[in-house]
Amino acid sequence: QILSKGELQVSDKERHTQLEQMFRDIATIVADKCVNPETKRPYTVILIERAMKDIHYSVKPNKSTKQQALEVIRQLKETMQIERAHMRLRFILPAKEGKKLKEKLKPLIKVIESEDFQEQLEIVCLIDPGCFREIDELIRSETKGRGSLEVLSLKDVEEGDEKLE
Numbered sequence: 001q002i003l004s005k006g007e008l009q010v011s012d013k014e015r016h017t018q019l020e021q022m023f024r025d026i027a028t029i030v031a032d033k034c035v036n037p038e039t040k041r042p043y044t045v046i047l048i049e050r051a052m053k054d055i056h057y058s059v060k061p062n063k064s065t066k067q068q069a070l071e072v073i074r075q076l077k078e079t080m081q082i083e084r085a086h087m088r089l090r091f092i093l094p095a096k097e098g099k100k101l102k103e104k105l106k107p108l109i110k111v112i113e114s115e116d117f118q119e120q121l122e123i124v125c126l127i128d129p130g131c132f133r134e135i136d137e138l139i140r141s142e143t144k145g146r147g148s149l150e151v152l153s154l155k156d157v158e159e160g161d162e163k164l165e
Contacts, residue, residue, distance in 0.1 A: 015061075022059045022068075027052060029069035030076070033129070035085045043082065051076055086110055086126035088152040089135070093121040094143055101142050108135050124152065 010018075027049040035042050055075055060068060076082050093101055098121030111126040127135060139147045 019059050019061060022061065022065055023052070023057075024049070025065045026057075026059065026069045026072055029065060030072050033069070033084055034073060034082050037081055037083045040085075042085070048076075051080055055079055084129050085154075087129050087132060087154055088113075088124065088126055089132075090122065090124045090150045090152055091139060091147060092150075093123075093139070093147040095120050097143050097147070101139070101147070104138060104142070105135060108138075129154075 024045075027045050030052075031043050031045045031048045034048075052072060055078075057072055057075065073082065073084065091105070095117075098117070102121065102123070105123075108131040109123075109125045109127055112123060113126065114122075114124045116122040136149055139149050
């Protein structure tokens with residue numbers, strides 16, 4: 001009975017270590033996915049951990065770290081300048097649907113980097129990662145599989161040292 005239905009007792013230290021590890025994992029995910037909107041540079045994990053402590057974030061052991069990281073990003077937006085790093089995409093759309101579809105995609109696109117319209121419409125742009133699924137479904141349904149969507153980079157960040165004048 002105990003072996004089939006019983007629960008494993010976890011010591012206080014083990015539980016504390018597990019929660020600390022989850023806290024660190026969440027901070028790492030947030031640091032990976034987010035940038036400072038002014039400089040477009042990533043935040044350090046230590047800075048994110050400190051910010052999480054400042055907003056008194058408590059880890060929920062039964063939720064996944066990714067879900068909690070998205071929740072943390074939402075809460076951190078209230079206290080500090082932070083936003084998800086944009087994704088860089090390239091769409092190649094057939095000429096017929098291109099113009100019509102571009103109007104539908106416009107509200108979802110943050111920045112259009114280049115646009116090329118010969119036989120087909122090719123757009124390289126930056127989007128908010130939250131809109132990716134919506135854009136993907138829109139292109140699939142409107143072009144009936146003839147349009148293509150390519151992820152060029154998952155996060156658009158500035159690397160290297162900042163130049164001071």
